[in-house]
Amino acid sequence: MTFTWTRAVNTSNNWSTNTVIISSMSAGQTLVRVRFRWGFYGDTSTMTDLARVSQSVMAFGIVTTIGNGTEHVPNALSESGDASPPAQRWLYWESRAPVVSSFDQAGNVVTWRDSGSTEDTQSRGMVKAPAMGAGDTLNIWASSAAVLAWDASGTPTLWMGIETLIRS
Secondary structure, three states, X not given: OOEEEEEEEEEEOOOOEEEEEEEEEOOOOEEEEEEEXXXXXXXXXXXOXXXXXXXXXXXXXXXXXXXXXXXXXXXXXXXXXXOEOOOEXXXXXXXXXXXXXXXXXXXXXXXXXXXXXXXXXXEEEEEEOOOOOOOOEEEEEEEEEEXXXXXXXXXXXXXXXXXXXXXX
């Protein structure tokens, strides 16, 4: 029996949707643990509609799929149900809202951060990879999607760091 950690760090300025493959498992391997952190920050003009920006909630989740890495990955906002449990399902799902971090009237800049975690960002003993077709693996993805577009006056950055422990 061997244990392998895989780690991924990613940032993106794409506020609408993102998917990032974290790791893949062969039949019989078991996902023992997932640990991660995620969040976002951004900026806008002080002249923007602050209420609208604060309503641009970001949904983020860790989801498993079976495929070769080119399969459809569920959208964290519009496809938050489990596709085919126990192998293809959401391991974690959370949403956060933008909140004002600072307001600089002279510089015409509002900085934003996420509202913070409401859930524990680690899980244990979650999934054993089933028998799959040739060339397929059980893939672990990070998926995110926002309710509204980020205001054009600024730039958002979504970030994450994820590690998985897989037993063979």
